[in-house]
Amino acid sequence: MSGAGPRARPPARSLSGPTRAALVALGLLASAAVRAAEAPAVAQACLACHGDALAEGAPPIAGHSSNYIQLQLVFFRAGRRKNEIMQGVAEGLSDNDIRALGKYFASLPFPDPPPPADTQPDLTRAGATAALQHRCAACHGDAYLGIQAAPRVARLPEAYLAKALGDYRANARPSSGGAAMTEVAGSLSDADIKALAHYLAVLP
Amino acid sequence: MTVNRSAGARRAAWALALVALGLTGGAAQAQALKQYDSSGKAFWKNPPPDWFLGDETSAQKGLAPPANPALPASDEELAENLKAVKLPAGFTISVYASGVPEARQMAFGDKGTLFVGSFGATNVYAIVDQGGKKVVKTILKGLNMPTGLAFRDGALYVVAIDKIFRYDNIEANLDKPPEPVVVYDDMPSYVAHGWKYLTFDKDGWVYVPFGPPFNIGNPPSSVSQVRRVDLKTGAAEIVALGVRNSVGGDIDPRTGRYWFTENARDWMSDDIPSDKLNMISKVVEHFGYPYCHQGDMPDPKFAQGRSCAEFTPPVAKLGAHVAPLGMKFYTGSSFPAEYKNNIFIAEHGSWNRHKYQGGRIERVIVDPDGKNAKMETFASGWLKGDRDYTGRPADILVAPDGSLLVADDWAGAIYRIAYTQ
Numbered sequence: 275m276s277g278a279g280p281r282a283r284p285p286a287r288s289l290s291g292p293t294r295a296a297l298v299a300l301g302l303l304a305s306a307a308v309r310a311a312e313a314p315a316v317a318q319a320c321l322a323c324h325g326d327a328l329a330e331g332a333p334p335i336a337g338h339s340s341n342y343i344q345l346q347l348v349f350f351r352a353g354r355r356k357n358e359i360m361q362g363v364a365e366g367l368s369d370n371d372i373r374a375l376g377k378y379f380a381s382l383p384f385p386d387p388p389p390p391a392d393t394q395p396d397l398t399r400a401g402a403t404a405a406l407q408h409r410c411a412a413c414h415g416d417a418y419l420g421i422q423a424a425p426r427v428a429r430l431p432e433a434y435l436a437k438a439l440g441d442y443r444a445n446a447r448p449s450s451g452g453a454a455m456t457e458v459a460g461s462l463s464d465a466d467i468k469a470l471a472h473y474l475a476v477l478p
Numbered sequence: 479m480t481v482n483r484s485a486g487a488r489r490a491a492w493a494l495a496l497v498a499l500g501l502t503g504g505a506a507q508a509q510a511l512k513q514y515d516s517s518g519k520a521f522w523k524n525p526p527p528d529w530f531l532g533d534e535t536s537a538q539k540g541l542a543p544p545a546n547p548a549l550p551a552s553d554e555e556l557a558e559n560l561k562a563v564k565l566p567a568g569f570t571i572s573v574y575a576s577g578v579p580e581a582r583q584m585a586f587g588d589k590g591t592l593f594v595g596s597f598g599a600t601n602v603y604a605i606v607d608q609g610g611k612k613v614v615k616t617i618l619k620g621l622n623m624p625t626g627l628a629f630r631d632g633a634l635y636v637v638a639i640d641k642i643f644r645y646d647n648i649e650a651n652l653d654k655p656p657e658p659v660v661v662y663d664d665m666p667s668y669v670a671h672g673w674k675y676l677t678f679d680k681d682g683w684v685y686v687p688f689g690p691p692f693n694i695g696n697p698p699s700s701v702s703q704v705r706r707v708d709l710k711t712g713a714a715e716i717v718a719l720g721v722r723n724s725v726g727g728d729i730d731p732r733t734g735r736y737w738f739t740e741n742a743r744d745w746m747s748d749d750i751p752s753d754k755l756n757m758i759s760k761v762v763e764h765f766g767y768p769y770c771h772q773g774d775m776p777d778p779k780f781a782q783g784r785s786c787a788e789f790t791p792p793v794a795k796l797g798a799h800v801a802p803l804g805m806k807f808y809t810g811s812s813f814p815a816e817y818k819n820n821i822f823i824a825e826h827g828s829w830n831r832h833k834y835q836g837g838r839i840e841r842v843i844v845d846p847d848g849k850n851a852k853m854e855t856f857a858s859g860w861l862k863g864d865r866d867y868t869g870r871p872a873d874i875l876v877a878p879d880g881s882l883l884v885a886d887d888w889a890g891a892i893y894r895i896a897y898t899q
Contacts, residue, residue, distance in 0.1 A: 344548030352619075354600065369549050376548070412534065413542040423545030448598065450545035453623070453669045460524030 311381040314374040319363055326385070333434040337384025340376035342425045345450050347372045354448045355441075389429050392476040401473020404466045408458050413451065418474060423450050432475035439467045511779070516698065522666050525691040534745050543829040544865075546597075550579050550890025551869075559868040559889065563859035568814075571857065574883055574894040575605045575612040581885040581892060582625040583675055583804060584875040585634075587649045593634055595627045597673065597872075597887050602627065602636055604652045605892065617648075617655050623669060625725065628676040628684060635709065637674045637686065640665040642709060661709040662686075666701060671723045675804065677736065679729050683708050685717070685736050687724035694743045694768050694780055702767055704738065704758070718756075720764040720789060726804040726873070732819055732846040735759060737793070739802035739823060742771050744830040751775050753802050754792035755823065757848045763790040793844060794851040799828035800836030804873030804885070812880025813897045817841075822882060824871035827861060837861040839871055839884065839895075857884070857895060 323329035349355035350364035413424035420426035441447035442459035449455035556573050580599040592605040602618035626637040634648040643658035671689030686705045690697035704718040727738030740754045751771035766789035768780040773791025805823040820843050827837030838858035844851040860869035870888035881896040
């Protein structure tokens with residue numbers, strides 16, 4: 275009922291180049307575009323930081339599941355997840371605003387440019403080992419593209435991933451799904467967090 | 479058997495506990511059990527990463543607990559959802575209150591306030607009647623998994639993982655609850671299976687379940703038991719051992735005995751082992767975990783030479799992965815006479831199963847000695863398709879008027895089931 279199922283998930287990669295041209299020619303792109311929900315007025319405030327150009331520290335939110343987006347907004351609104359800007363924004367949102375924002379951003383394709391070049395392959399290997407040890411794929415999927423409210427973590431900004439893991443470890447950010455992230459992150463070392471964030475950020 | 483509350487003795491008990499756990503499941507019978515040193519404080523604060531999702535087979539990958547919807551269901555959604563709920567002839571279900579995020583255990587105050595705990599929402603709610611309309615007040619915030627609560631002598635008791643709080647004269651102070659008194663805290667602080675349920679008996683002692691912070695392993699007995707605690711003095715006694723994860727129980731009005739639901743281990747298969755309804759007929763009984771499941775199924779790895787005959791079998795096998803949580807004996811008088819002293823169980827429903835089951839309310843008809851248990855589904859219809867819920871029953875309460883209240887932590891609502899003929 276959350277609309278967080280795979281049906282609501284848009285294609286993982288945006289279309290470009292010849293594929294796009296071919297689809298336009300076939301008139302398919304127009305029907306694909308219809309699938310995106312209409313931007314609610316309250317989304318304008320979000321797009322200032324989470325739009326095509328991300329503000330510093332702001333993760334991409336387009337293409338996450340509706341329930342994940344809604345959960346984060348509820349956490350910010352309740353003051354359970356701390357961020358001055360986000361708490362300020364979320365404070366004024368009604369339940370229906372939050373539902374509309376979840377639906378809208380979930381309907382957008384995930385901005386998925388090629389990952390940055392991996393200049394630290396040793397760190398990547400350490401991250402892969404840590405991801406296996408901590409069973410990250412059990413909830414986030416083998417390709418780390420997310421399952422239901424467990425969000426996509428592949429190719430997110432490295433600094434954001436490190437901050438998120440640190441916040442979960444410090445119990446400064448609420449987990450969903452029976453406190454799963456609080457449990458998992460509780461035993462991470464600083465080195466684990468550094469390696470995991472790097473590994474996930476540069477996933478091919 | 480009294481649990482010693484002195485800090486020194488407690489540390490000693492922890493230091494003695496050495497916990498063993500198998501890393502992989504399936505046909506790994508011959509594999510040696512992994513040993514953990516559980517003597518340090520850090521171990522219990524953050525149990526090892528392979529404890530919760532440590533036993534899955536490749537066929538079971540991705541069967542993780544689903545996160546509940548971020549927001550409680552709207553009144554329109556609830557109305558739609560309840561149309562699909564099936565009940566025996568003569569019964570009707572309606573929304574008692576909506577907008578109750580992650581609603582768990584319920585208790586009535588003397589003046590008719592319905593108190594409701596929550597799971598991850600950190601809240602405790604008070605639902606009051608204002609001119610025929612139910613108003614939900616969030617009276618407590620920021621508690622750590624305050625799933626369990628109870629009301630006695632004007633005070634509200636809330637259990638939040640490792641503390642039981644008492645809020646005196648609560649019904650006169652719903653808008654400004656008093657500072658709580660910590661009345662019991664001899665409990666570990668880990669979260670997994672650390673959320674609890676509270677049941678007072680007629681002597682005013684409270685039953686408190688303790689589950690281990692993992693799926694299967696050799697836990698210290700201190701984290702796989704049920705305790706009976708006198709919250710006035712802090713005295714405690716162990717009444718059951720070998721209990722995995724219990725989040726529901728009630729006192730049998732016929733005998734005064736404690737009955738409780740128990741969630742069986744995961745990752746074995748979609749269809750075994752069965753979850754349980756148990757009854758404590760003498761102190762102290764061992765209910766089998768981790769050696770034996772459902773009274774007759776030795777664990778493939780953790781039986782360790784023990785026989786199921788050594789342990790107390792369940793009164794009823796409720797089914798695999800149905801997740802029985804809150805339960806109550808029917809003590810009201812507005813249902814037909816044959817319901818008197820039957821047990822209603824809120825089944826939260828599966829996560830560790832390819833096709834979910836549960837997510838319904840079961841009725842158990844059983845003799846006071848636990849014999850002749852018969853089970854039938856009383857209310858169902860919250861399960862959609864293979865793995866989707868519109869609601870998940872988490873607790874049951876008999877209202878003063880004899881109707882049955884149901885807490886739903888998925889839709890964030892309280893329902894009322896009445897007999898109307």
